[in-house]
Amino acid sequence: MIAQAIFIIILGAAIYLFAKNAGKIRRNILLGKDTDRSDQPAVRWKVMAKIALGQTKMVKRPVAAVMHFFIYIGFIIINLEVLEIMIDGIFGSHRIFAHPLGGLYGLLIGGFEGLAVLVLIACVVFLCRRNIVHLKRFTGTEMTAWPKSDANYILITEILLMTAFLTMNAADYKLQLLHFEHYVKAGSFPISSLIAPLLPNRSGALVILERVCWWFHIVGILIFLNYLPYSKHFHILLAFPNTYYSNLNKKGKFTNMASVTNEVKAMLDPSFVPENTGEPARFGVKDVTDLTWKNLMEAYTCTECGRCTSVCPANITGKLLSPRKIMMDTRDRITEVGNNLDKHGKDYDDGKTLLDNYITREELWACTTCNACVEACPVNINPLEIITEMRRYIVMEESQAPASLNNMFGNVENNGAPWKYSQADRFNWSNPS
Amino acid sequence: MADMAARGQEPEILFWVGCAGSFDERAQKITRDICKILQHVGINYAVLGTEESCTGDPAKRAGNEFLFQMLAMTNIQVLDGYNIKKIVTGCPHCFNTIKNEYPGLGGNYEVIHHSQLIQQLINEGKLKAEGGESFKGKKITFHDPCYLGRGNGVYEAPRAALEILDAELVEMKRCKSNGLCCGAGGAQMFKEPEPGKKDINMERMQDVLEAKAQVVAAACPFCMTMLTDGVKHQDKEQEIRVLDIAEITVKANGL
Numbered sequence: 001m002i003a004q005a006i007f008i009i010i011l012g013a014a015i016y017l018f019a020k021n022a023g024k025i026r027r028n029i030l031l032g033k034d035t036d037r038s039d040q041p042a043v044r045w046k047v048m049a050k051i052a053l054g055q056t057k058m059v060k061r062p063v064a065a066v067m068h069f070f071i072y073i074g075f076i077i078i079n080l081e082v083l084e085i086m087i088d089g090i091f092g093s094h095r096i097f098a099h100p101l102g103g104l105y106g107l108l109i110g111g112f113e114g115l116a117v118l119v120l121i122a123c124v125v126f127l128c129r130r131n132i133v134h135l136k137r138f139t140g141t142e143m144t145a146w147p148k149s150d151a152n153y154i155l156i157t158e159i160l161l162m163t164a165f166l167t168m169n170a171a172d173y174k175l176q177l178l179h180f181e182h183y184v185k186a187g188s189f190p191i192s193s194l195i196a197p198l199l200p201n202r203s204g205a206l207v208i209l210e211r212v213c214w215w216f217h218i219v220g221i222l223i224f225l226n227y228l229p230y231s232k233h234f235h236i237l238l239a240f241p242n243t244y245y246s247n248l249n250k251k252g253k254f255t256n257m258a259s260v261t262n263e264v265k266a267m268l269d270p271s272f273v274p275e276n277t278g279e280p281a282r283f284g285v286k287d288v289t290d291l292t293w294k295n296l297m298e299a300y301t302c303t304e305c306g307r308c309t310s311v312c313p314a315n316i317t318g319k320l321l322s323p324r325k326i327m328m329d330t331r332d333r334i335t336e337v338g339n340n341l342d343k344h345g346k347d348y349d350d351g352k353t354l355l356d357n358y359i360t361r362e363e364l365w366a367c368t369t370c371n372a373c374v375e376a377c378p379v380n381i382n383p384l385e386i387i388t389e390m391r392r393y394i395v396m397e398e399s400q401a402p403a404s405l406n407n408m409f410g411n412v413e414n415n416g417a418p419w420k421y422s423q424a425d426r427f428n429w430s431n432p433s
Numbered sequence: 434m435a436d437m438a439a440r441g442q443e444p445e446i447l448f449w450v451g452c453a454g455s456f457d458e459r460a461q462k463i464t465r466d467i468c469k470i471l472q473h474v475g476i477n478y479a480v481l482g483t484e485e486s487c488t489g490d491p492a493k494r495a496g497n498e499f500l501f502q503m504l505a506m507t508n509i510q511v512l513d514g515y516n517i518k519k520i521v522t523g524c525p526h527c528f529n530t531i532k533n534e535y536p537g538l539g540g541n542y543e544v545i546h547h548s549q550l551i552q553q554l555i556n557e558g559k560l561k562a563e564g565g566e567s568f569k570g571k572k573i574t575f576h577d578p579c580y581l582g583r584g585n586g587v588y589e590a591p592r593a594a595l596e597i598l599d600a601e602l603v604e605m606k607r608c609k610s611n612g613l614c615c616g617a618g619g620a621q622m623f624k625e626p627e628p629g630k631k632d633i634n635m636e637r638m639q640d641v642l643e644a645k646a647q648v649v650a651a652a653c654p655f656c657m658t659m660l661t662d663g664v665k666h667q668d669k670e671q672e673i674r675v676l677d678i679a680e681i682t683v684k685a686n687g688l
Contacts, residue, residue, distance in 0.1 A: 416504070
């Protein structure tokens with residue numbers, strides 16, 4: 001009874017805490033500007049099924065794709081087992097599904113054990129890639145102490161949880177063979193039975209071991225759940241809505257700013273009366289609250305895998321720009337804005353902005369808008385949109401474009417071409433000299 | 434176009450030449466080659482000539498939305514004034530802008546890139562790659578322009594123009610959706626690159642050299658400039674030719 005009470009308290013606290021922190025992230029995302037991504041639901045479901053559920057964009061890097069798939073499928077399926085643990089924990093039962101499911105239960109547990117091993121292998125491979133092989137993708141100026149240890153914490157936690165799961169099963173299996181009360185026969189435990197000989201033979205010790213692992217496993221999962229909102233691992237939840245709300249337009253299509261359209265129309269046609277669009281907005285993006293909620297959702301979805309940066313032509317050739325850093329800076333800044341909101345209230349201004357305090361102009365001007373980063377992202381994040389929106393702020397609000405670009409603007413404005421040629425010469429190509 | 438309109442005629446298709454195609458010496462040659470193809474197959478086309486202006490692509494990518502929309506709306510007025518329905522462009526940047534961004538400002542046209550036109554003409558049997566320069570036995574590789582490939586998903590059309598040649602089409606290790614930018618997009622063409630280890634077109638040249646291609650096919654005037662500079666920089670002008678899809682088509686058909 002006491003165990004049940006403790007379990008319910010821990011479970012309740014974990015869920016409450018998680019809901020509170022996830023709610024904060026949701027609140028932070030909604031600090032962004034509105035953008036309509038509700039059209040074509042059928043297409044959106046399909047994109048989500050393909051990209052998030054089906055992981056089709058992962059396959060470009062086969063090793064990572066296979067290893068990630070093990071962890072992913074392990075995570076999804078093992079939730080069935082967690083469901084049983086929850087019920088057992090609340091009602092004080094043991095392997096409640098064993099009896100009703102019969103032979104199927106043994107098969108399921110066997111499957112979970114197989115997955116646990118695959119997850120273990122994947123986690124070890126991933127740890128090696130990060131800490132021994134030092135893949136270039138996992139380095140870079142933005143990969144400071146926290147992003148690096150965040151990744152390692154996640155992998156180590158998963159290894160511990162899987163080890164606890166297998167040890168728990170092994171002890172359970174041995175108790176079943178001893179016909180120890182409460183431990184009903186529940187399948188052949190194909191993997192954990194191999195570990196069983198390593199365990200003590202006394203039933204008392206086995207029960208303690210089984211219980212310790214059981215508690216470690218479930219409490220570990222609950223702690224991990226509460227680690228998510230602070231970690232890049234939050235992608236396991238946000239990947240789904242993030243792909244659902246994907247940009248469905250062609251990648252080359254940039255937004256036409258409606259506020260500009262009104263002004264330009266009024267300029268070209270004096271009789272034009274613009275619709276009342278509310279308070280005058282800032283042109284472009286200076287701080288995170290100028291971004292759309294989708295940009296902010298993407299920042300929280302980013303798992304810092306660096307596929308974007310590894311294909312960025314600017315980054316490859318040693319320039320300062322890293323699309324991953326753009327997303328990480330955006331997440332760091334919106335988290336900071338959210339914390340300020342909690343601490344100091346709505347009207348507090350910390351004097352910082354995404355532009356300059358986080359993202360430098362040199363980074364922004366290095367972008368060729370080639371869309372390689374957008375193409376590479378396994379969960380359809382678009383760093384390019386943030387880059388161009390910030391360029392818009394620099395150009396339209398500050399008039400601080402690099403001098404050579406100002407020259408180009410001048411040429412385009414006066415001659416209708418980015419070079420200093422006369423409009424009258426535009427047809428000269430037809431008369432080759 | 435103005436002459437045609439004065440005669441009360443409307444073209445089947447408008448050829449949007451673009452700034453590079455109008456002013457850049459190398460690109461002018463490609464412009465004339467596109468015209469040769471259009472004339473060869475007897476398509477009734479027109480160009481705007483001095484009435485054409487920049488589509489606004491470099492202004493927009495650099496963040497100057499005001500300038501972009503001013504240009505776009507003026508261009509739309511001109512195009513609509515001539516009742517234009519279908520446009521072919523010689524530049525992926527013009528193609529992308531008119532196709533994707535003009536509709537939101539009231540300009541609705543069927544827009545194709547010249548590689549798509551060539552593919553269509555090949556499919557219709559109007560272009561055969563006969564009677565001209567033979568590319569037999571040559572290694573040809575295609576450099577995907579960002580605004581044609583990733584930007585709009587056009588990967589096969591330019592390759593179709595190469596596949597009918599009696600040549601060996603080789604792919605660079607970074608191609609199609611993995612293609613590497615030439616370094617000129619996003620208004621980079623009009624400024625010095627930010628400091629780094631090297632220029633992007635030099636990085637791209639490594640892919641060209643690795644593919645051991647004798648001809649690099651381009652489909653964008655900006656890529657053309659960047660790739661040609663890369664070849665020059667490597668002192669490979671004797672071994673590697675950079676040619677636009679339209680030029681290759683004209684050469685192969687002896688136009």
